[in-house]
Amino acid sequence: MMKSVRVVVVGAGVIGFSTAVCIVEALPFCSVTLMADKFSPDTTSDGAAGILFAAQFPDIPLQRQKHWFKDSFDHLLAIAQSQCAPEAGVMLSSGWQIFKEVPAVKKPFWSEFVIGFRLMTDVERKRFPDHKFGQAFTTLKCECSTYLPWLEKRFRKAGGQVEQRKVNNLQELSNNFDIIVNCSGLGSKVLVGDTQVYPVRGQVLKVEAPWVQHFIRDGDGTTYIYPGIRSVTIGGTRQEGDWRLQVDDRDTKGILERCSRLEPSLNKAKILNEWVGLRPSRKNPRVEREVVELQGRPVPVVHNYGHGGWGVTLAWGTALDTLGLVKQSLHEMAPQPKL
């Protein structure tokens, strides 16, 4: 009787669930379990506004980064155009990214993958007197507090198992699983001892301002207004190495000031709630595989973590990449009856 390959995905944020869905849907002969300590609505992904933008990482080949972005964008665009859109929490969003000084790169690498990318006209820029340059385009917003439950449904439907459990080390898993997929975000610092992982603290407010239909983002990445399905997320902060999860009133004040300068009508918006998340940051995301000796056995471990503030943006693309690495690991394992 054929024994199916047992895969465990650690982490239930957008990276964990995207990766788990990719694997379970592509590899029906694998039994896939997703294991995590925290689930939606308590993950880092849940508070993220989920607007698709990318940054450029220094050490990953540009072609690969382009794939990551394009695959994620196309995947979510297909959902946005379908009947599933509201259930999945995905929507199209148009708006402007503005810069106080003209940036070195006027057309970033991802400009070809978003929709209708162009530079702002003079009349459009007049609305932002402190800013000299801007880009206009249409992108996507993916709200994880809705998207993660939707992905979980999809995961279970394809036969995936979900287990709530805090994983303290990889040894614990090697008894019951043949391949470990690590999507533990900031948790990788402890789980796999990666000292390069660090938090970048972000605080946001969710306000009621249904008249705001466009995103506005300052190119420095610290001030942004992202209209969502039922509220508008305004932010933010970028505090490197800061582990505090409590709301900081000084940050609240700063966010309201900066965002109201860009969009004065926000002065009248009712604040619905505040949230803090720790972006699981790293110089470059770690999407690679290795073989680790666990309890006397060589166990393939595929990593997919360290996406910083670009988790939602890169989730599907890196999940597909990770699936490829899982497939490679399968080929190298002891021969199974059928692959």
Next chain:
Amino acid sequence: MRVAVIGAGVIGLSTAQSIYEHYHSIVSPLTIEVYADKFTPLTTSDGAAGFWQPYLYDKGNVQETKWNKETFDYLLSFLKSPESIKMGIFLESGYNLCSEPAPDPSFKDSVLGFRQLTDRELQIFPGYKFGWFNTALMIEGKTYLPWLMECGMWSGQLQPDPDLKPGRGQILKVDAPWLKHWIITHDFTKGTYNSPYIIPGYRLVTLGGVFQMGNWSEQNSSVDHKEIWEKACQLEPSLKHARIVDDWSGLRPVRSKVRLEREAIWSGETPIEVIHNYGHGGFGLTIHRGCAEEAARLFGQIVEQKGKGPKARL
């Protein structure tokens, strides 16, 4: 001077506002009274989706294009201030879709960021081969009208105008807050607004388009309802799960062109000065300010003729 403004839709109230703004410090006393049988929220302006966009082509009515632009610029100027929320105005971007290439619309220089649709965008809308994207303004009648001046009640006979006909419209209002773009389709064989449109508003999304010339019925038609709903779901599949909240019908005051002119009506020995400002069809909110300012200018002529104002030209 006593001024009676007849009609309390967006045209009536904004005309009263413009006359007041320009003349209340010049003509003293200046009493402006608005008379109508329907006031907000029961006027045609209240039911409209509240989206600034003229018909695609002005058919040579360049004066109307000018008034439309004046209205847009006027509303845009309020966006920097928190007052904009009390007025019910905000920016919204979206798509004008055609089944074949068409010349640029009359409003291309009025709106923000006007451009043609990319191939990728057209893929989002199967069945449409051409179109434009731009950022325009929303102006919700139910919020804007109360913001304008309001007044007393009187109902009376108005003169018949054979050129004025109802252009019946029906809309659905649905709860679909994930939609942030308006989508207007154009079918040149069927005529303006007889083709589906989806216009997200402040809280609800308006679905339409029906434009039935000569139909005076203000009752909702279940046939129109079904047609509007099915076409909208075809255009935007995510609507399938939207909750339908309301139905509404209204009569657009359609005329070959806007009647904006003076007329002296003789009642006994003294003429009553009348300024007509009607016949704005489906673009009342779009054109209101430009027309109101023009009406105020005509009012100024009357003020001068009656020797009620300073000699200085306005």
